[in-house]
Amino acid sequence: MHRTRVRVAEDALDANTTIAQANRADFDRESVKVVNLMSAPGAGKTALLEAVFRAGMGDVRAGVLEGDVQGSLDADRLAHLHVPVTQLNTDGGFGGECHLDANMVRSALPALALEEIDLLVIENVGNLVCPAEFRVGEDAKAMVCSVTEGEDKPLKYPLMFRACDLVVVNKIDLLPHLDYDLDKLLNNLEAVHPGVEHMAVSARTGEGVEGFRDWLVHAAEREGVPA
Amino acid sequence: MHRTRVRVAEDALDANTTIAQANRADFDRESVKVVNLMSAPGAGKTALLEAVFRAGMGDVRAGVLEGDVQGSLDADRLAHLHVPVTQLNTDGGFGGECHLDANMVRSALPALALEEIDLLVIENVGNLVCPAEFRVGEDAKAMVCSVTEGEDKPLKYPLMFRACDLVVVNKIDLLPHLDYDLDKLLNNLEAVHPGVEHMAVSARTGEGVEGFRDWLVHAAEREGVPA
Numbered sequence: 001m002h003r004t005r006v007r008v009a010e011d012a013l014d015a016n017t018t019i020a021q022a023n024r025a026d027f028d029r030e031s032v033k034v035v036n037l038m039s040a041p042g043a044g045k046t047a048l049l050e051a052v053f054r055a056g057m058g059d060v061r062a063g064v065l066e067g068d069v070q071g072s073l074d075a076d077r078l079a080h081l082h083v084p085v086t087q088l089n090t091d092g093g094f095g096g097e098c099h100l101d102a103n104m105v106r107s108a109l110p111a112l113a114l115e116e117i118d119l120l121v122i123e124n125v126g127n128l129v130c131p132a133e134f135r136v137g138e139d140a141k142a143m144v145c146s147v148t149e150g151e152d153k154p155l156k157y158p159l160m161f162r163a164c165d166l167v168v169v170n171k172i173d174l175l176p177h178l179d180y181d182l183d184k185l186l187n188n189l190e191a192v193h194p195g196v197e198h199m200a201v202s203a204r205t206g207e208g209v210e211g212f213r214d215w216l217v218h219a220a221e222r223e224g225v226p227a
Numbered sequence: 228m229h230r231t232r233v234r235v236a237e238d239a240l241d242a243n244t245t246i247a248q249a250n251r252a253d254f255d256r257e258s259v260k261v262v263n264l265m266s267a268p269g270a271g272k273t274a275l276l277e278a279v280f281r282a283g284m285g286d287v288r289a290g291v292l293e294g295d296v297q298g299s300l301d302a303d304r305l306a307h308l309h310v311p312v313t314q315l316n317t318d319g320g321f322g323g324e325c326h327l328d329a330n331m332v333r334s335a336l337p338a339l340a341l342e343e344i345d346l347l348v349i350e351n352v353g354n355l356v357c358p359a360e361f362r363v364g365e366d367a368k369a370m371v372c373s374v375t376e377g378e379d380k381p382l383k384y385p386l387m388f389r390a391c392d393l394v395v396v397n398k399i400d401l402l403p404h405l406d407y408d409l410d411k412l413l414n415n416l417e418a419v420h421p422g423v424e425h426m427a428v429s430a431r432t433g434e435g436v437e438g439f440r441d442w443l444v445h446a447a448e449r450e451g452v453p454a
Contacts, residue, residue: 040268040269069386070382070384098357125356127325129352148373155298158296159296177404
């Protein structure tokens with residue numbers, strides 16, 4: 001009697017990781033680097049991307065996948081800048097999810113002209129908790145943290161701050177009007193994610209925006225960064 | 228042959244609703260009114276409560292249940308004001324949840340001296356999506372919306388703005404330094420939740436805080452508001 005035994009590998013993957021890897025394979029096939037951009041609601045992800053695209057990305061052809069629970073307000077803002085933008089809403093069919101997961105991103109792939117871009121920025125749903133838990137096939141994770149949110153956020157949402165390769169501190173033009181200690185924020189950040197790259201910017205005035213632009217350009221040009 | 232037929236009621240409740248009703252029954256037994264306070268991270272829920280408790284609640288004995296993914300920073304801030312505060316973290320045993328649900332609140336009930344308070348403010352996890360989806364046994368839902376988050380938030384997170392009985396627009400001391408149109412925010416709010424009560428405050432300067440204090444006092448004194 002012939003027997004077949006199927007062994008479940010010890011490192012069997014959960015469904016999200018499996019789909020994230022499939023996304024990643026598609027991105028690799030088209031030589032597209034992918035940045036997963038996260039933040040709390042209203043921290044300025046879209047404003048920062050607007051500032052970057054206005055400044056120009058040099059030879060890098062960038063596209064954006066906009067994740068929102070509902071609506072296309074951010075996608076409309078970016079479309080004015082002649083950047084290819086695809087809107088992904090988490091309400092229709094996904095139940096109003098508070099984050100993007102690999103399957104949602106996969107559902108948007110047919111709408112993305114990957115062969116026409118070098119860098120895809122995935123603007124996640126505004127939320128400091130769950131987006132950090134779901135890989136979507138990205139090369140790097142970045143987050144925007146506004147000075148108006150207070151210095152305690154790394155301690156209260158450590159997973160998000162730990163998951164990111166870059167923390168962009170935004171709205172520094174408001175520092176003179178706030179009781180906010182930037183050193184305290186950086187100390188809290190160091191406590192939860194020692195040595196993580198960070199930069200301070202104002203999407204509104206443009207201060208420091210070139211640093212984020214350079215980081216994105218570098219992300220687009222990197223080779224073989226493990227997911 | 229004897230037959231027993233069990234009919235599932237058409238309005239069979241999901242587990243969260245069942246537990247929320249049990250919480251509510253416990254609150255009613257002790258004549259405690261409950262407000263579920265929600266916002267994005269850093270919108271100023273704790274700062275607003277600090278300002279209210281400093282101003283004083285008159286005869287109303289208030290307590291706070293602090294919901295955070297991790298840590299007790301906010302509870303520590305409020306404890307200085309001699310308000311009974313119970314910390315509820317969503318990481319230990321709850322998997323780092325991005326919201327409070329009825330079962331989490333129920334797990335905290337033994338630590339709450341309900342017989343010693345008239346009003347329980349439940350400060351939810353900072354998040355504009357999921358907290359709006361879970362009743363916890365509250366009498367009313369209120370949310371804090373900071374002017375630094377932009378005017379578009381009611382359109383992007385409509386469920387949260389629709390679920391609330393009160394929208395507190397915070398950080399209005401920053402208005403002179405922002406490109407922010409308060410009328411635009413109120414128009415967007417009216418579009419998703421016509422007629423909802425709202426007020427503009429600055430927890431930092433104290434402007435308008437008495438309005439929120441009065442609303443809380445009124446909430447504590449209300450009789451028979453349906454959950």
